[in-house]
Amino acid sequence: MSRRAVITGVGVVAPGGIGTKAYWKLLSEGRTATRNITHFDASPYRSRMAGEADFDPVREGLTPQEIRRLDRAAQFAVVAGREAMSDSGIEFDQLDPGRIGVSLGTAVGCTTSLEREFIVGSDRGKYWEVDQSYAVPHLYDYFTPSSMATELAWTVGAEGPVSVVSTGCTSGLDSVGYAAELIMEGSADVVVTGGTEAPLSPITVVCFDVIRASSTRNDDPTTACRPFDKTRDGLVLGEGCAIIVLEELEHARARGAHIYGEVAGFASRCNAYHMTGLHPEGIEMSDAINIALKQARADATDVGYINAHGSGTKQNDLHETAAFKRSLGAHAYKTPVSGFKSMIGHSLGAIGSLEIVGSLLAFEQDLIPPTANLHEQDPECDLDYTPLVAREKKVDTLLTVGSGFGGFQSAMVLKKVEGAGR
Amino acid sequence: MTRAVVTGIGIASPNGLGPTAYWRATLHGEAAIKPITRFDSANYWAKIAGEVPGFEAGRHLQGRLLPQTDHMTRLTLVGTDWALRGAGVQPNDIPDTDIAVITAATAGGYEFGQRELQKLWHQGPEYVSAYQSFAWFYAVNTGQISIRHGTRGPGAVVVSEQAGGIDSIGHARRQLRKGVQLALTGGMDSSLCPWAWVAHQASGCLSRNNNPKRAYLPFDRDASGYVAGEGGAIMVVETPESAAGRPGTRIYGEIVGYASTFDSKMPSREPGLKRAAELALRDAGMDASEIDVVFADAAGIPELDKAEAEAIKGIFGPFGVPVTAPKTMTGRLFAGGGSLDVASAILSIYWSAIPPTINVENLVPEYEIDLVMNEARHGKIKAALVLGRGKGGFNSAMVVREYR
Numbered sequence: 035m036s037r038r039a040v041i042t043g044v045g046v047v048a049p050g051g052i053g054t055k056a057y058w059k060l061l062s063e064g065r066t067a068t069r070n071i072t073h074f075d076a077s078p079y080r081s082r083m084a085g086e087a088d089f090d091p092v093r094e095g096l097t098p099q100e101i102r103r104l105d106r107a108a109q110f111a112v113v114a115g116r117e118a119m120s121d122s123g124i125e126f127d128q129l130d131p132g133r134i135g136v137s138l139g140t141a142v143g144c145t146t147s148l149e150r151e152f153i154v155g156s157d158r159g160k161y162w163e164v165d166q167s168y169a170v171p172h173l174y175d176y177f178t179p180s181s182m183a184t185e186l187a188w189t190v191g192a193e194g195p196v197s198v199v200s201t202g203c204t205s206g207l208d209s210v211g212y213a214a215e216l217i218m219e220g221s222a223d224v225v226v227t228g229g230t231e232a233p234l235s236p237i238t239v240v241c242f243d244v245i246r247a248s249s250t251r252n253d254d255p256t257t258a259c260r261p262f263d264k265t266r267d268g269l270v271l272g273e274g275c276a277i278i279v280l281e282e283l284e285h286a287r288a289r290g291a292h293i294y295g296e297v298a299g300f301a302s303r304c305n306a307y308h309m310t311g312l313h314p315e316g317i318e319m320s321d322a323i324n325i326a327l328k329q330a331r332a333d334a335t336d337v338g339y340i341n342a343h344g345s346g347t348k349q350n351d352l353h354e355t356a357a358f359k360r361s362l363g364a365h366a367y368k369t370p371v372s373g374f375k376s377m378i379g380h381s382l383g384a385i386g387s388l389e390i391v392g393s394l395l396a397f398e399q400d401l402i403p404p405t406a407n408l409h410e411q412d413p414e415c416d417l418d419y420t421p422l423v424a425r426e427k428k429v430d431t432l433l434t435v436g437s438g439f440g441g442f443q444s445a446m447v448l449k450k451v452e453g454a455g456r
Numbered sequence: 457m458t459r460a461v462v463t464g465i466g467i468a469s470p471n472g473l474g475p476t477a478y479w480r481a482t483l484h485g486e487a488a489i490k491p492i493t494r495f496d497s498a499n500y501w502a503k504i505a506g507e508v509p510g511f512e513a514g515r516h517l518q519g520r521l522l523p524q525t526d527h528m529t530r531l532t533l534v535g536t537d538w539a540l541r542g543a544g545v546q547p548n549d550i551p552d553t554d555i556a557v558i559t560a561a562t563a564g565g566y567e568f569g570q571r572e573l574q575k576l577w578h579q580g581p582e583y584v585s586a587y588q589s590f591a592w593f594y595a596v597n598t599g600q601i602s603i604r605h606g607t608r609g610p611g612a613v614v615v616s617e618q619a620g621g622i623d624s625i626g627h628a629r630r631q632l633r634k635g636v637q638l639a640l641t642g643g644m645d646s647s648l649c650p651w652a653w654v655a656h657q658a659s660g661c662l663s664r665n666n667n668p669k670r671a672y673l674p675f676d677r678d679a680s681g682y683v684a685g686e687g688g689a690i691m692v693v694e695t696p697e698s699a700a701g702r703p704g705t706r707i708y709g710e711i712v713g714y715a716s717t718f719d720s721k722m723p724s725r726e727p728g729l730k731r732a733a734e735l736a737l738r739d740a741g742m743d744a745s746e747i748d749v750v751f752a753d754a755a756g757i758p759e760l761d762k763a764e765a766e767a768i769k770g771i772f773g774p775f776g777v778p779v780t781a782p783k784t785m786t787g788r789l790f791a792g793g794g795s796l797d798v799a800s801a802i803l804s805i806y807w808s809a810i811p812p813t814i815n816v817e818n819l820v821p822e823y824e825i826d827l828v829m830n831e832a833r834h835g836k837i838k839a840a841l842v843l844g845r846g847k848g849g850f851n852s853a854m855v856v857r858e859y860r
Contacts, residue, residue, distance in 0.1 A: 159577030164650045174659035178562045180615045184848030188721045196718040198615035200594035240581045241589035304602035304611035309590045439590045440599025
């Protein structure tokens with residue numbers, strides 16, 4: 035009897051609101067939460083917008099020591115982790131800790147803290163030899179992102195397999211795919227997974243500025259991210275976190291758990307093409323989709339919804355549109371597609387998990403969130419991108435994809451589970 | 457179950473480049489921990505490291521790659537070239553979608569990153585390199601390997617501090633089980649720049665002793681922390697059927713068991729290292745009595761050494777198995793350390809010899825472990841257990857065996 039991995043708990047920190055409810059309200063209403071950057075003075079930079087989370091660690095219940103110790107991304111993970119634990123209904127302290135794992139995605143880890151400490155230690159870049167006397171005690175935790183997996187593992191009491199999966203902008207999908215593999219192979223019964231990212235600091239903004247990947251629509255930040263629209267001019271950064279409790283199906287059924295859906299198929303592919311560029315044919319993303327569908331024992335025609343990468347760059351729009359058509363054929367034209375980054379920005383290693391959670395909520399509500407800011411569809415993108423307004427539709431099988439620097443292309447198939455409670 | 461064999465090993469270690477030079481140096485106990493030369497260490501209290509000497513990236517890599525890569529990526533790319541050459545893999549031998557790339561990371565390209573941060577804050581945003589976006593992030597090595605060799609199979613990067621080098625190989629084996637033929641896997645790490653060095657010092661794990669012979673002394677009464685180093689190993693791991701497709705391919709050994717666990721924060725709970733080792737043995741379907749040598753994590757921190765000795769004693773009994781830590785020659789290589797230990801274990805089996813642990817003079821007698829000190833031990837090695845731990849609670853174990 036093969037083991038299956040199902041989702042029984044979710045937790046979210048996102049632009050527009052903390053918690054799953056606020057997140058779904060934003061998505062379902064098609065509102066946007068991108069704005070001019072307030073976290074720091076962004077005036078020297080080309081792109082000065084982001085999807086910022088209004089996150090107050092004190093209000094979210096973190097202790098003074100947690101707030102001092104943890105990078106903002108790790109704070110997100112702890113807060114969203116607690117929501118997901120509670121949502122799952124699992125009594126974590128009643129489980130065998132050795133059967134609980136953690137797999138956390140992040141692309142740039144604790145960059146914000148690292149940059150802040152660099153500025154002090156180097157006195158604003160004056161000295162190559164960073165001054166050791168200004169090192170903060172938790173500097174090494176910022177140095178390596180696995181410290182965030184440690185924090186989440188402590189939060190849930192995991193003593194099974196724990197790690198960070200860091201594959202750039204597909205981390206949030208790949209970490210959940212990794213978690214599903216741990217459950218299917220029998221290494222764990224419950225894996226707390228997802229992605230977290232708080233990348234809004236000057237060095238990250240500049241990274242996207244210098245390669246002109248980000249939008250310059252600074253005068254109109256709420257509509258700046260426009261995937262599949264012919265006026266699009268680049269991505270808008272974001273921050274956030276989604277944590278997911280993934281559980282072995284029989285384990286979940288035995289306790290009568292509410293099941294959001296099953297991670298029925300997952301695949302990642304390297305494109306072997308370019309560290310930041312995408313080939314317009316979308317072959318590798320299409321390969322990933324095909325493998326994920328096959329693993330899920332689903333046909334292309336079973337797919338009722340595609341959650342797109344939708345970053346807001348032309349090369350991405352053409353790339354994934356081609357991939358969807360390549361994999362789904364004529365059915366691609368009948369399948370609603372939408373992109374959440376239009377509403378919450380691109381939170382790098384977290385976004386894949388935020389997209390999984392939003393898609394699961396679409397399952398629950400029989401409602402597909404739209405692509406915001408899509409007024410003038412690019413004629414080269416000729417699928418149904420669900421513009422502006424959410425659409426009622428009952429979906430049993432959906433596809434979510436991601437694409438990232440380094441050439442990573444990932445696809446996941448989520449399916450509803452029979453007799454899933456609630 | 458799909459089997460996983462090692463057919464190519466690319467090594468960049470402080471005491472040797474390539475498996476032959478590395479193995480010769482390691483069997484002779486050649487120390488490579490020395491005063492830092494990569495930056496001026498005068499203003500730092502830790503002044504020694506294991507640096508990879510004589511590595512000239514420009515001799516191995518095209519000029520266009522140099523401005524877009526950190527030192528650790530250059531080591532990785534060259535190591536991967538060597539591993540593929542050793543395995544005799546030619547382009548088009550294996551379908552490009554049947555090759556996975558799974559690496560481990562601890563730091564990103566931090567020397568590159570420090571340079572760009574300095575430009576940003578000292579000169580201005582317009583001076584930052586267009587390559588910064590990917591040159592310093594944790595996924596860079598997998599992406600660059602895939603591009604260099606045209607591999608279009610699965611790609612991943614795992615980060616579990618110093619246990620990650622083992623985890624990456626475990627995940628590579630998973631990919632073989634899911635159907636790919638061959639995986640390029642392991643880790644190479646380097647973070648020898650002032651910014652990273654200050655972070656290393658803050659970890660609380662570096663030794664404050666700057667005498668290269670007395671700084672990193674695992675299981676010794678005078679253990680006082682470890683020494684940081686750079687380098688690691690990238691390996692070609694494939695199915696025996698895939699290797700058989702290239703007649704004459706040398707099979708060094710087989711990866712037969714893997715597991716990872718995590719330490720609870722609660723002091724009442726037992727550390728997870730022993731459980732990881734037991735699970736890896738169970739995964740291999742082997743009994744402890746079949747293990748001929750343990751490559752220890754060898755933290756060099758008294759409480760961690762004690763915990764590891766207890767785990768080893770708990771499984772093998774007092775003085776029940778030879779234990780060694782060749783990393784005493786190189787320092788700890790972070791994401792590269794676990795994969796270099798797995799490579800060493802494989803070479804141990806292939807060459808029938810256990811490399812020594814150096815510098816340890818006063819082994820703590822209560823540990824009751826048979827530490828292979830100073831001189832290599834020669835004799836048939838059929839199977840080895842490799843242990844690794846990462847700061848924060850990560851434990852990983854891998855069992856390797858002669859291929860038959």
